[in-house]
Amino acid sequence: MSGAVFLSRILGLVREQVFAYFFGAGMVTDAYLVAFRIPNLFRDLFAEGALSSAFVTVFARESQEERSREMARNVLTALLLVVGLVCLLIFLFSAPLVTLMAPDFASVSGKIELTTTLTRYFAPFLVLVAAAALSMGVLNTKGFFFVPSLGSAAFNLGSILIGGVGAWIIRAEGVEAMIVAFTIGSVVGGGLQWLIQWPLLVREGYAPWKVFQNFLSLDSLKSSFCDPALKKIVFLMAPSILAVAAVQINVFVNTILASSLVEGSVSWLNFAYRLLHFPLGVFGVALSVASLPSFARMIHENRMDEFGVVFRKSLRFTWILGLGSAAGLIVFREPLVSLLYEHGRFSRADTLQCAMALTAYALALPALNTTKIFVQVFYARDKVWIPSTLSIFLVIGHYFFASWGARHYGHVGIALATSITSWLNTILLGIVLRAWKIRLWDFETLKVLIGALMGVLVMIGFDMLGGSRWILGLRDTSLSLFLVCTLMAVSAMGILYLVLAAMPSTEFRALLTRIINRMLGRR
8 A cells, every 4th residue: 555655656746747847837837726626625525535534434344245335336326416516516616616716816817717717627526536535445445455545646647648648739739728638637537546446346346337327216316315324424524524624724725825926836835745745645644554553452452551652653653754754855955846847837946936835844744744643543542523623723823824924925934834733733632642641752762853863963964065055056067967966865865864863763773674684685
């Protein structure tokens, strides 16, 4: 599953590179990102977030195979009908939605009209990814993880091959026609995200086309909505929807504020956020997913001493990877952005602006990783309503931080507000855990933090001595030399950081010894 996520992140970066090459960071890019954000908001609310988790919880409890298939059909039928109506509303009311999300687009001639057109093209996207998310839940429950997790990779691949190639073919028609082609490619990628799971679904007896038979009669539709499993899923969704809604409101606020700033602000923030999500997805998500089963089992069996040991070990791994990743993104901000995005219409000025946003976003990485571990404890204790409710209150704080930041520091201030809110969330959740008598650190944790901070200081020293600026200057001399030096510097600093961080840690020394012995063929 981690391998599939890693592949998806790589293809996501390639997709962003293709996008940056064709469209840079201007009017059409801002229009695309806002148009994509509207169906994305509903996707996170209903498809890939709260609904998916609630469905898996209920679906996994069903032991009878025939009943589980009936449940899956009924839930997917209800989902497709409800989401289909939402898509129709998005299509019909795309203009007021765009005006609500980016009111200042109206000040640029043709910008709000282009965003509205792209939003209408994106309308079917929500149905496709909602069906893909529910199918993924079915297959995960049946023990299949790799192929369903490739769905995001299929989406990125479809966007690259169909959207990118289509934009290149019609490049003579102008940049607005090219962005429409790329949008169509993204919608097709959403379809591929579902289609890649069909062979496994058919093999397990969950053929997707059987769902459409329910639409042929009113009785079947009625029985789908009356399924008791659907009521349980809706009940379980409520707390999770609060948390997802809070995140999306923050994104919504960021978009509105960024759209009122200079041209390209929405794009700079988006490209920087993409880079932040690479280490967050590969490290943060993997660690949090791996920790939940252990947490739940130990808390359920009242093995609190053992839970404390595993919990603090998870935090140590989270902090060492989060601090190192954040420092790496900050130190190599300009070479990384230039290497990945500075092609075609994406200029050096765009690189500098995006790099500043990345610096502000990177400060949130240790907090975001830590929060993922903290939240798993609340799930394990059936107290998920606590972080969900807290996130709603933090929305208010984020609005004030982002508004102040946008006024004084532009798009960088908006990114900085995200970091401040992330740290505030982590601190408040940590206070609740301490109130439950859960220790967050011990002497071993202190040793790990000292080693990690030593590694961070080495990377900061490299940047202060002008190492990153020198590497960036090589781009104007030789692109291949710039590529090689960037990769070598990032790798060298990463290895040095891990060595310094691992030296005081018993666990990391054991891990490094195991890796070295395996490389040498020893047991």
